[in-house]
Amino acid sequence: MPTEFDVREIEFLDVSKRFRLAEGQSLREFLPRFFRKKGFAEPFYALRDISFSIGRGEVAGIVGRNGSGKSTILKLIAGVTAPTEGEVRVLGRVSPLIELGAGFHPDLTGRENIKMNASILGMTARETAERFDDIVDFAELWEFVDTPVKRYSSGMYMRLGFAVAIYSNPEILLVDEVLSVGDAYFQDKCLAKMDEFKKSGVSIVVVSHSMELVTEFCDRVMLIDGGHLIGDGPPSEIVEQYLSIVPHPVETTTN
Amino acid sequence: MADLQITTRHPLRHSFGLLDLAVYLRRFWQRRDLLMHMTVRHLRGQYKQSILGYAWAFVNPLSQIVILSFVFSTILRIAVPEEVPYPLFMFVGLLPWIFFSSAISSATDSVVNASSLVTKVYFPREILPTAAVLTKLVELSFGLMILIVLMLYYGHPPEATSVWLPLLFFIHLVFTLGLSYPLAALNLYFHDVRFLVGVVLLLWFYLTPIIYPVSLVPEKYEIIFDLNPNALFVNAYRRVLLYGESPGIEKVLLGALIAAVTFFVGYYLFKKMERGFADRI
Numbered sequence: 001m002p003t004e005f006d007v008r009e010i011e012f013l014d015v016s017k018r019f020r021l022a023e024g025q026s027l028r029e030f031l032p033r034f035f036r037k038k039g040f041a042e043p044f045y046a047l048r049d050i051s052f053s054i055g056r057g058e059v060a061g062i063v064g065r066n067g068s069g070k071s072t073i074l075k076l077i078a079g080v081t082a083p084t085e086g087e088v089r090v091l092g093r094v095s096p097l098i099e100l101g102a103g104f105h106p107d108l109t110g111r112e113n114i115k116m117n118a119s120i121l122g123m124t125a126r127e128t129a130e131r132f133d134d135i136v137d138f139a140e141l142w143e144f145v146d147t148p149v150k151r152y153s154s155g156m157y158m159r160l161g162f163a164v165a166i167y168s169n170p171e172i173l174l175v176d177e178v179l180s181v182g183d184a185y186f187q188d189k190c191l192a193k194m195d196e197f198k199k200s201g202v203s204i205v206v207v208s209h210s211m212e213l214v215t216e217f218c219d220r221v222m223l224i225d226g227g228h229l230i231g232d233g234p235p236s237e238i239v240e241q242y243l244s245i246v247p248h249p250v251e252t253t254t255n
Numbered sequence: 256m257a258d259l260q261i262t263t264r265h266p267l268r269h270s271f272g273l274l275d276l277a278v279y280l281r282r283f284w285q286r287r288d289l290l291m292h293m294t295v296r297h298l299r300g301q302y303k304q305s306i307l308g309y310a311w312a313f314v315n316p317l318s319q320i321v322i323l324s325f326v327f328s329t330i331l332r333i334a335v336p337e338e339v340p341y342p343l344f345m346f347v348g349l350l351p352w353i354f355f356s357s358a359i360s361s362a363t364d365s366v367v368n369a370s371s372l373v374t375k376v377y378f379p380r381e382i383l384p385t386a387a388v389l390t391k392l393v394e395l396s397f398g399l400m401i402l403i404v405l406m407l408y409y410g411h412p413p414e415a416t417s418v419w420l421p422l423l424f425f426i427h428l429v430f431t432l433g434l435s436y437p438l439a440a441l442n443l444y445f446h447d448v449r450f451l452v453g454v455v456l457l458l459w460f461y462l463t464p465i466i467y468p469v470s471l472v473p474e475k476y477e478i479i480f481d482l483n484p485n486a487l488f489v490n491a492y493r494r495v496l497l498y499g500e501s502p503g504i505e506k507v508l509l510g511a512l513i514a515a516v517t518f519f520v521g522y523y524l525f526k527k528m529e530r531g532f533a534d535r536i
Binding site: 019075078079080081082094096102103105107108112115116119120121122124125 | 286288289292296299300371372373374375376377378530531533534
């Protein structure tokens with residue numbers, strides 16, 4: 001489906017991603033297989049011939065059952081993994097909200113971890129200094145900013161991770177179910193912030209099991225099943241299609 | 256901030272040439288901020304939970320110099336060339352060796368240890384082994400303090416030719432980095448690599464003239480030492496620091512050539528394997 005947005009910020013051209021399942025990681029397992037040229041684990045396609053593009057400022061949702069390949073798409077956009085076949089084109093700075101705080105070091109303080117994580121996301125020291133107060137304000141962690149993050153609750157941890165990513169000035173924001181953690185108050189705050197992004201022309205890709213979130217928030221939704229793109233269109237249409245392929249539809253909500 | 260650019264993620268088995276290598280090195284350089292952060296993070300993590308903290312960086316070289324000096328100058332009595340006391344002779348070789356071997360082992364594990372990061376965010380992965388190597392510079396500088404105290408104690412202050420040291424060490428550092436890249440990458444594919452590295456480093460220690468002078472080596476085995484870059488570096492350190500001799504221009508050039516080739520080949524291999532990292536963890 002052609003998008004109404006003129007700049008194609010993200011483009012997938014016939015992308016396939018293949019994994020080998022259960023492949024051992026020691027020479028003892030590898031060498032015999034290598035010399036016999038057989039016996040490697042069956043390849044498994046996480047994605048198969050996926051093509052789509054997402055325009056600048058578009059908010060695209062990706063839905064599908066567990067293991068359908070949604071997160072692999074996010075990883076391809078983030079550049080963490082490479083396609084087996086096809087091409088992925090990305091224009092602009094990507095900020096992944098995938099499992100927030102992955103870069104945190106438990107022994108470092110909140111302040112040190114903000115600088116560290118901001119640097120991982122590609123911010124310069126000056127940018128970080130400029131936005132430091134905003135980050136701590138957003139996370140509401142002034143009291144604990146000089147405490148090692150290992151003393152943080154999981155909610156605090158997540159808030160800090162989200163705040164850093166939000167203020168990293170992304171051009172493309174990847175959101176993977178992060179909103180299912182945290183209390184309703186913080187979730188609303190994040191949604192408000194994401195709305196702001198939407199208005200300022202940031203492209204957002206949301207992976208979620210929450211049909212409510214997807215319907216409300218996205219311009220367009222893609223449905224992935226078994227590694228294939230089987231639906232691409234307005235949220236209401238695709239949500240209906242999704243519910244028809246889920247064996248026992250259980251409504252999950254973000255609250 | 257990284258400038259706006261179209262990033263195309265090609266299929267896994269895509270090859271790249273020398274020009275791409277220059278692009279990768281430039282992007283790496285743009286992220287030197289992150290390299291500093293990672294290095295500091297490594298350092299903080301290393302000694303954080305210990306009572307002695309950074310004092311451990313002194314304990315390791317000190318204990319080695321005491322025990323090796325005792326064994327090889329009191330029990331085995333290795334003859335070293337003129338006027339240099341054995342502990343001093345040995346320590347000038349041991350210190351760069353400790354740097355080299357600890358940097359290599361730490362770098363080998365660096366990418367595996369950062370798996371949670373590698374599967375989530377992209378940044379030039381060579382930052383991880385590079386930070387692991389740079390972390391060891393701090394320990395090296397502590398070791399240098401011990402060395403200076405030792406030299407003053409034995410009444411054998413550094414010779415004027417010591418001005419060669421920064422250049423020699425820079426070449427040694429480039430060589431170390433070049434080796435650490437492919438090892439860090441391979442260790443993701445085969446966890447055997449870390450064990451192999453341990454064994455090779457042990458053999459390499461004995462085949463490098465650290466506890467003995469190269470003059471004791473029988474002629475027919477000299478080839479081993481000519482082919483061993485670490486022997487080249489250790490000998491050069493001794494000449495400039497202890498004997499007031501020039502390291503020899505041809506030796507410096509040879510070392511620089513070995514280091515440059517190791518670095519570029521190692522970096523190339525690393526970048527080649529990098530694209531599959533996240534799938535391997």
